[in-house]
Amino acid sequence: MGEQKSLLEVSDLRVSYGRIEAVRTLSLKVGAGEFVGVIGSNGAGKSSTMRAIAGSVPPSGGRIEFKGADVTSLPSYEKVARGIAMVPEGRMIFGNQTVRDNLLLGAYTRIGHDKAGVAEDMERALSLFPRLRERLEQLGASLSGGEQQMLAIARGLLSRPKLLVIDELSLGLAPKIIEQIFPILIDLNRQGLAVLLVEQMASYALAVTQRTYVMENGSILLEGPSQELATDRRVLDAYLGRRH
């Protein structure tokens, strides 16, 4: 793991909203093809970190490198073009557009000049999530929460990412749906896609990821192999609901 070349390298990141400092001097790495988790309590700054990585909020300090290039302040469409796709908290599906159009939004940088490639990627995404195929012409708003999450992931895949950033995969979803989606992510990761997953359900995150960062108050409190953190007393007490 330690020998993996870093795909994403975040150093001393700061994110502020006016006077609120949501992230302060946060550093994290994701290796090529790695599956990395981020856990932490509400308001710890997880979403702010992911938004900065994806380019939807500008960092107020620090550096973000992707594939060795400085991408710190690039807007999200340029980060998408370089291979960073984001599944945002709340999924951000367009309710008044069809599932097909929501999916195609993921490919908007290529749609004009690579129709065949986009069709191929669409086919691949639909074979991962067959429920979406049956619903291609339905409006986004008509999908269940689980289907909307599948759509948000599929839309991300349509940009052919090297890194998929997912903010709160399981939020509001039934365990049965969560257990359908995780194996798909694990498969995608085995095929070489790096995944950075923010997950409120720490037990899931620790079970599927290779390494995990624990965030508190805008920075990293702990990090390590997920298997080790799963038995760390501090993690057990704070995030796995164990009492002793």
Ligand SMILES: Nc1ncnc2c1ncn2[C@@H]1O[C@H](COP(=O)(O)OP(=O)(O)OP(=O)(O)O)[C@@H](O)[C@H]1O
């Ligand atoms: N758009 C915003 N404007 C002002 N403050 C914000 C904004 N977004 C987040 N914050 C603040 O920044 C801090 C970190 O929020 P953030 O959403 O990044 O945390 P989080 O770890 O994702 O929390 P949660 O687990 O609830 O999703 C919080 O204090 C929050 O109130």
Ligand SMILES: [Mg+2]
């Ligand atoms: Mg959040």
